Structure formats: structure tokens, C-alpha cells
Amino acid sequence: MSPLFERLGVKYPIIQGGMAWVAEAHLVAAVSAAGGLGVIGSGHAPADYVRTQIRAVKAQTDRPFGVNVMLLSPHVEEVIQVIEEEHVAVVTTGAGDPARYVPRLRAAGSLILPVVPSVALAKRMVRSGVDGIIAEGMESGGHIGSLTTMALVPQVVDAVDLPVIAAGGIADGRGIAAAMMLGASGVQMGTRFLSAQETQIHPNYKNAVLKAKDVDTLVTGLYVGHAARVLKNPMSRAYLKMERQIAISGTDDYAGVEELGNGALRRAVQEGDNEHGSFMAGQVAGMVDHVQPAAAIVDEVAQQANQLLMNSPVASAWLQ
Ligand SMILES: Cc1cc2nc3c(=O)[nH]c(=O)nc-3n(C[C@H](O)[C@H](O)[C@H](O)COP(=O)(O)O)c2cc1C
Structure with a gap:
């Protein structure tokens, strides 16, 4: 496992994407307790909400977890202060450059992982002093850039000297194994977790994902x-x-x-x-067809990726 994830002390290099309104304490705690890294989606929520969510996760698990910060949120300053005070293990960021918050977050013990859609932004983030890069392709659910994960990840891997986490279009162990082959150190998944039992979204939303x-x-x-x-x-x-x-x-x-x-x-x-x-929701919604506990999702995708990477039938076929 990459030193980044070893430092974090997670069992698997699998991040549950911070999803505004969706990724709240029940899901985050379940993913982290299962050995992945749960991430609270703070979106444009006020700081009080974020503190309540952080404390709710801490009440359910002592495993590391993260908070996703939308840098365009009107509450970003207060949210960063709450994260500092609560000493959150990981901060993922969207919609901008977290440079001005890096020293404070670092001093509070957080690792900082910005989400980027291009090589140019990845390079800029490196100069901002972050700890790794989440390279997100346009297959993904939510706000997106224009490059696919397949094209983006290896180019970011080649361009930066930091661990790269692949996001977008990954819903099972095959996707994880493929991302590792592209040079990623781990993955971030969002859409697959929309179907988790613990995910507190309206049944119309969950059913729409299952049927997609x-x-x-x-x-x-x-x-x-x-x-x-x-x-x-x-x-x-x-x-x-x-x-x-x-x-x-x-x-x-x-x-x-x-x-x-x-x-x-x-x-x-x-x-x-x-x-x-x-x-x-992302393009992999078509692969998500049943509700499972988050722990079952984490275990299933991790075991499938393990098998493929340890004893790859593709590698054997290639070598013949
Ligand atoms: C409902 C939903 C909301 C999301 N909200 C955010 C967000 O607030 N901040 C963010 O950085 N990414 C957000 N994302 C992106 C996810 O964190 C993750 O990177 C993405 O879902 C990965 O691609 P996938 O959907 O193909 O698994 C969201 C994704 C979804 C599906």
C-alpha cells in the first residue's frame, strides 16, 4: 500500500467521495469502520453542521475519516476552523486551490487531497503543498471536467511526484485494479456508495440509481x-x-x-x-443494482481487486 494510506492507517486505499448532502455521518462512519476512508460532504453547509457530523462520526468509530471542503462555499473559513479544532485526518477539496489553508490544516495534522480534472491543476496543487492528488474523470457523478479517468490518471501520475488517487467510473474491484495499473495509489468512489444501506437519501433517489x-x-x-x-x-x-x-x-x-x-x-x-x-450520479450507475451495507461494498470491491492484482487472469492471458 502507498505510504500515504499507510500513514493514514486504513486497511484499503479506498476513499468514499465526499458528496454534498449525501455523505453524512452514517455512511462515513460505516465506510471508515470497514477499513476504507469515509469523507463527510460539507458542500455549502454551515460550520455547525460540519462539526455535528464530525462528532457523530467520532462517536461511531475511532478509525480515520475526512471532510470534503467546497472552496467556493460562503462558510469555507468557519468550516476550515472547525476542521482544525477537530483534527480531522484528511481534507479533500473541490472547486479551487486550497493553498491558503494548507499551513493551518497541516499544523492541525490533516492530510490535504484536492480533487482535480486536469494535469495543469494537478501541478498547481503540488506547488500549494498538498499531500496527494485525486484525479477525477468526467465519468463521475457530480461536478466534472472534460477528461476521462482512463486518459487523465496516467497523465497526472507522470506529471506529479505525489500519490494519485483515481476517481470517476470506478464501481468494483475491476475498476480499482485498472486504476492501480494506470499508476494510481488508491481510488475514490462516489456513485457505488449511493446504494449503501447507510446512505441517507430519499428512496426515489436510491431507486433511480438502482434502476439506471x-x-x-x-x-x-x-x-x-x-x-x-x-x-x-x-x-x-x-x-x-x-x-x-x-x-x-x-x-x-x-x-x-x-x-x-x-x-x-x-x-x-x-x-x-x-x-x-x-x-x-456517475456513468457507473448502470453497475449499481442492489442495496448493501457499506462494509459489504468495501469488502467486496477490495477482495475482487486483490484477486485480480495478485493472480490476474488478464496478466496470464497476456503472458501466454
Ligand atoms: C451525489 C454526488 C455528490 C457529490 N458531491 C461532491 C462534493 O460535494 N464535493 C466533491 O469534491 N465531489 C463530489 N462528488 C464527487 C465524488 O466525491 C466522487 O469523486 C465521484 O463520485 C467519483 O466518481 P463516481 O461517481 O464515478 O464514483 C459528488 C458525487 C456525487 C455522485
């Missing part, structure tokens, strides 16, 4: 400037139609369509609202 096929996601926000992969539903179709119409009209006034998207993930998670909610 390979082609059932689409990307909204490409024109608006923050692309996100979500399940096809009335909301995502309406959003896409509206932003395309604006793009074609040439007015470039996206205020109305942005308004449509505000709070849409919360409406999906809490209300299961198919008309107005964004059911964020």
Missing part, C-alpha cells in the same frame, strides 16, 4: 460553466433544454437557468423530487 442503465446520465451546466453529471429526469432534461436554447439564442444570459439549478441536489436528496431535483 449505462446511458442514463447526462451532463448539465456545460454552457453555464459548471458541468455536472446527473441522472436523466424531467429536471435535468428541462435544464439542458433551457441552457441549450440560451446558448443558441446568443444572449448568454444564464441567470434563469442557474436559478433552476439552485438547491436541486438538496431537493433530490431530501424530497426525492423528480421534477425539480438533480439526482447526481
Whole structure:
């Protein structure tokens, strides 16, 4: 196992992606207790919420866990302060450069792992003094860049001298083994954990993930400037139609369509609202077809990856 994960003391180099509204204490504690690394999704939540979640995880497990910080959140300063005070083992970051927080987080004992969609951003993060890079491909659920995991991971591995964690499109041991072959030191999975028993999302959301096929996601926000992969539903179709119409009209006034998207993930998670909610999920939703405890997911994918990497039928076939 990579020294990064050894330092953390986890059993498997498997990170459960910090998902806003979705990744709260029940799921995070279950993943960490099972030997992975659970990560609380703090999204745009206020600091009090984040502290409550951190303490709820600590009450359930003494294993390491993380917090995902959205650097564009209006509460980012207070959230960072809570993380410092609570000495959280890992901080993953999205939507920006965590450079200004690195010294404080480091002093509080946190490892910092930014999520990046490109080689240029990965290099910039290295200069910011982070501990590893999560390279996330556009197969993934939630906000995305434009490169696939297959193309992005080896290029980031070649470009930086830090451990790289592959994210996007990984839902089982085959994906983990493939990511390790690309040079990753570990993986981050989000969509697979949407189906975990402990995941507190509305049944409409969970069922939509379980029913989804390979082609059932689409990307909204490409024109608006923050692309996100979500399940096809009335909301995502309406959003896409509206932003395309604006793009074609040439007015470039996206205020109305942005308004449509505000709070849409919360409406999906809490209300299961198919008309107005964004059911964020990745392309691997088509591989997720039953509910299991998070521990069973972690064990299953880790054992499958172990078998493939230790005794690979692919390697034997290649060598023949
Ligand atoms: C519902 C949902 C919400 C997400 N929210 C966040 C977030 O708040 N911050 C973040 O850095 N990544 C977020 N992600 C991305 C995940 O952390 C993870 O990197 C991604 O899901 C991995 O790809 P996969 O979905 O193919 O497994 C989200 C993903 C999903 C599915």
C-alpha cells in the first residue's frame, strides 16, 4: 500500500467521495469502520453542521475519516476552523486551490487531497503543498471536467511526484485494479456508495440509481460553466433544454437557468423530487443494482481487486 494510506492507517486505499448532502455521518462512519476512508460532504453547509457530523462520526468509530471542503462555499473559513479544532485526518477539496489553508490544516495534522480534472491543476496543487492528488474523470457523478479517468490518471501520475488517487467510473474491484495499473495509489468512489444501506437519501433517489442503465446520465451546466453529471429526469432534461436554447439564442444570459439549478441536489436528496431535483450520479450507475451495507461494498470491491492484482487472469492471458 502507498505510504500515504499507510500513514493514514486504513486497511484499503479506498476513499468514499465526499458528496454534498449525501455523505453524512452514517455512511462515513460505516465506510471508515470497514477499513476504507469515509469523507463527510460539507458542500455549502454551515460550520455547525460540519462539526455535528464530525462528532457523530467520532462517536461511531475511532478509525480515520475526512471532510470534503467546497472552496467556493460562503462558510469555507468557519468550516476550515472547525476542521482544525477537530483534527480531522484528511481534507479533500473541490472547486479551487486550497493553498491558503494548507499551513493551518497541516499544523492541525490533516492530510490535504484536492480533487482535480486536469494535469495543469494537478501541478498547481503540488506547488500549494498538498499531500496527494485525486484525479477525477468526467465519468463521475457530480461536478466534472472534460477528461476521462482512463486518459487523465496516467497523465497526472507522470506529471506529479505525489500519490494519485483515481476517481470517476470506478464501481468494483475491476475498476480499482485498472486504476492501480494506470499508476494510481488508491481510488475514490462516489456513485457505488449511493446504494449503501447507510446512505441517507430519499428512496426515489436510491431507486433511480438502482434502476439506471449505462446511458442514463447526462451532463448539465456545460454552457453555464459548471458541468455536472446527473441522472436523466424531467429536471435535468428541462435544464439542458433551457441552457441549450440560451446558448443558441446568443444572449448568454444564464441567470434563469442557474436559478433552476439552485438547491436541486438538496431537493433530490431530501424530497426525492423528480421534477425539480438533480439526482447526481456517475456513468457507473448502470453497475449499481442492489442495496448493501457499506462494509459489504468495501469488502467486496477490495477482495475482487486483490484477486485480480495478485493472480490476474488478464496478466496470464497476456503472458501466454
Ligand atoms: C451525489 C454526488 C455528490 C457529490 N458531491 C461532491 C462534493 O460535494 N464535493 C466533491 O469534491 N465531489 C463530489 N462528488 C464527487 C465524488 O466525491 C466522487 O469523486 C465521484 O463520485 C467519483 O466518481 P463516481 O461517481 O464515478 O464514483 C459528488 C458525487 C456525487 C455522485
